[in-house]
Amino acid sequence: MPEHQISMVLDLNKCLGCQTCTMACKKLWTDGDGMDYMYWNNVETRPGQGYPRNWDKIGGGFEDGKLRPSEIPTKEDYGQTFEYNYAERLFQGGPQAMPQEEVRNTPNWDEDVGAMTLGENYYFYLPRLCNHCTNPACLEACPRKAIYKRAEDGIVLVDQERCEGYRYCVRACPYKKIYFNELLGKAQKCIFCYPRIENSEANACARQCPGRLRFVGFLDDPTSAVHKLVHVYKVALGLFPEKGTAPNVFYVPPFNPPRRGSYGKSVLEDPRMPMDYLQYLFGGEVIDVIRRLEGELQRAQNGSKSEVLQLLIGRDDQVRYQIPKHGDLIQLPGGRKA
């Protein structure tokens, strides 16, 4: 176990689906060759196919303590990375500008689609990054032992020198958040912006998030927002807890408005978004969390202050991020991961 565990909480009721996080990450980390198709951070519409397509249905993670690897997703599952004939069209009298191949899939193919029940549409946005798991399946699967968990902050990294590109990690990750760079022959993944974290700067995806839905800090720091949201208020849950990797990225689960004509009823009583879908993603505990959040929201809307919602407002950076300099980590109160 690492001495400290950095963590992120994402409030899905604030997510705009704007993909600024995706772009921030792309421009900072995955703009190099062999990385076009990689989005270490992506945002997908749920229910939906996800990125890579069907990642949640193909396996990965642990079952009975044993790795259950999946197949490696195909290039098309990840989405095409097309270029355009702009120079030809705009400057040389060429034909209509088009992608170089007919587009059949992209990482955000079913944006805003969701699903329907009883004739009514429901969906939400799910931003995803590496979960920097406490029990990382990728690490377990690497025959080269080139994946490790940093002692000082729990960030999981692929050693870009020692990785041999066997791709066992890609198969093992239940979230499909490790990518293979064909050009370099290396596995690559979200590094939780450790160069920034080491300098007390929030991750690019968090700091650039205009929806301000990301909270970053150490789970074992009792003063941190992430600690409070996960352990004190208990309003944030990890994705697919049954996959056995103990993820360290947590989500405040989403509401949708009531169905037509049902204004005033509880989302548990008459939900637009079926609760079994949320249970599929976040486990059985999500019902309690939804009940708690709904109660807090009612309380706020009836004129009282809700402590947890006041925290989730996240008025400025200081409220959302508690990232001590790495040199100061040792002084964190609370000791090991709670």
Add this chain to the structure above:
Amino acid sequence: MNNRREFLKLGALAALGASIPGCRKAETPALESFTGPLDPLHAYPYRGWEDLYRKQWTWDKVVRSTHSANCTGSCSWNVYVRNGVMIREEQAGDYPRISADLPDYNPRGCQKGACFTEYVYGPQRLRSPLIRAGERGEGKWRKATWDEALTLIAGKLLDNIYNYGPDTNTYFSVIPAMSPVSFCAGSRLAHYTGGVFCSFYDWYCDLPPGEPLTWGVQTESCECADWFNSKYIVLWGSNISQTRIPDAHFAWEARYNGAKVVGISPDFNSSMIHADLFLAIQPGTDAALALGVAKYIVDHNLYDAPYVKEQTDLALLVDKRTSRFVRPPNVNDVFFFQDAKTGKRHEAPGSMGSKEKTIALQGADPDLHYSDGEVTTVFELLRQKLAPYTLESVAETTGLALNDIRQFAHEFATRKPAMIIHGAGTNHWFHNDLINRSLILLVALSGNTGKNGGGFNHYVGQERVWPERGFRAYAFPEGVKKQRMQNMTLWTYTHSSNHDPHLYNGKPIEHYIDESVKNGWMPLYPKNRQQKPRALIVWRANYLNQAKGNEYILKSLWKDLDLIVDLNYRMDTTALHSDVVLPAASYYEKSDISSTDCHSYIHPFNKVLEPLYESKPDWEIFRDLARKMSQIAGERKLAPYHDEQFGWDRDFTKTYDAWSANGRFQQAEDGANFIMDGSPETKGMTFEQLKQHPQRFLKIDEEAWNSDIREGQAYTPFQHQVENKRPWRTLTGRQQFYLDHPWFLDFGEQLPVHKEPLGESAKYPFFWNTPHGRWSIHSTWRDARYQLRLQRGIPIVYMHPDDAKERHIQDNDWVKVFNDNGAFVSKVQILPGEKRKRLTMYHGWERYLGFLQGGWQSPTVIKIKPTQLVGGYGHVNFRLNYWGPTGNNRDARVDIVKYTPTAADLRTIRRAGKEQA
């Protein structure tokens, strides 16, 4: 291959050189901490490589700048430079906090701002002046020198002035607030050469005409931090999660602070998913819903009577016989109410003709309900007008559930403060003025306008130039009265083959246009109706791509113009269809300033790098063009041109001297400083100061705005009226819901009313909906590869699954969308949240990208609403971007069929993209 990618590729390869397969060096791990079998879950000894990523997060220089795309964002960014290349941008995130209670504005930005650097080095970038070498739009060019290009343009502009009149030269640039110095560079040239300057805010239908009509203002909205002060937020035709990305958080955070959020939209869009109540309204029935709520408020006595009596015209007396306000004989601008205290008629203070400069009632008590044989009140007329809007009938009209509407009406009236956030979803209808007025009525009846957290707040277009006075002085130095101003809707309609077949009270729109021009209500250039516009200069805009009636314009106006000039950093559709294209510096290569409705700060554009390639900032291009005109005028020994309209002898040998104020303006920063120095909002600030961090405005110009900037408070408009009792800027001096202009009476629109959308639903069953979306700001970023890879790569039209099934259309099929105006062919996406019998395509797609035919504006035709041509009525007079016909488009109807690509299409699809960018 662009510089940036080349650079990164080398960087990455160099950094990983040690580990590329086949050239591996011997491992030299640091083994100090390695004391047993390798267990990477607990300890890992080979961590020296981690510097790889640390190096990637380094830079040589950071420069603050922003973007100028008319998004209302006005977001301050840092641009990072490494090895002389702009590698990425990140929000500066340093807007000062207004108060401890209000969430701050950081980090303002969006995914588009986060990758503007793509355009800086992209394949669309204009690198040198180009002169057309093929047909317009074909994309064949020859490279020209600056001197050759400017000589051609300057010569032609002068030819036109002397041969056909200065009003055959037309200038179009949008939204000064987003970069006023760049805007003014061209407006000053238009000003000193007598050119026609066209409007944009009304033409793009961003102007809410209900605001000039009711309030006598162009647009007045609270800054977005004020949303947080609300307890009831109604998103009415505004999809903030997509179109107000930097600000949407205030609404979702307000919800956690006790607000309820109601979403009103036909589709279950990205904002509706977070609402407490979603009202899936039938398109075009918004006024009916608002009037139903108004009736509920009136019937249940839930209106704020003291507010209504003082702040609105509802107590004013109307003559039953003429339907005109009761006025003194031969006086147009004095009005009366019946004083309930004295039982006598009382002059209403604060109207345009009143001697009193206050609307304070000073003890009088206007009787809202007074009626006798001859007169009645606006309130009573309103009550009659509202009679048909029962909740039951509204439920039927709007397709909403009765329970939902009733609770909405009750909550709206009782939860305070309540605000409407209004957007283009409702503003783009033909009857936008009626919809606006109905919604404004709600916030007036409930007493919410002029209060923090309340009001009708319209955000479409970045029209608010906070330092307005200095801007005006810089843009049109001799005064707006000495500038030819033109409503663009009218100009485009008149000079193209756009034809609206609809009859209005039995008469074609041309009848009303002629009347309006004849009455001097609306200008129409060229004044000599025998003349046609000859030259069109476009900068900071994509006129052609965005124009309603696209197919007509291409076939007529575009053929009639004999010089089209475009200043641009990228080859957009207008540039592609121009004769001369001048390469402008990008947003990161020039100096300018930025402001918006959405916040109360000013911040700069800066030269991150000197202009790339042969590009120049717009400011320098117009400077050089002014110089060239003077030079040519001198060479041709042109005598001054006597401009009869203004009695102005224009000596073109002096154009540059005038433009530069005799050399006072040497660089763009001088313009920025002039604007700031000339405006109370910014007086004392300097351009240099802005480089530190965004600065909040200091105070306001009372001539321009209606509330003060208050320390520790979010700006909200109309506090001067509501708190200080100053008259509203209308004929009656109040929020004016009753308009007794004869044309309004003729059309039965003296009070707000719901009218059905126009259009032939029998022939064309689908509404054609082209809202603003998340992936572009108008056409900017529409062709940006990073964005497109997160969409479907080419334009898509959204369709409800049941409609698709009926027409045997499947997801990702090619489809043809058409009506009598035109057609386009694109891909389709099946979207369950879409409304039935409506098709949606987010607007702004460039015509040259992805369509197999036409473009998204092909099915539209310009439709002018007769009542928007009026003038000569108190506060209702033409003023650029304040009052004039809007270029609405939401009433268009279309049909859709599956499309099978032809052999030629398939060749296009296959051939394209062979060239790798």
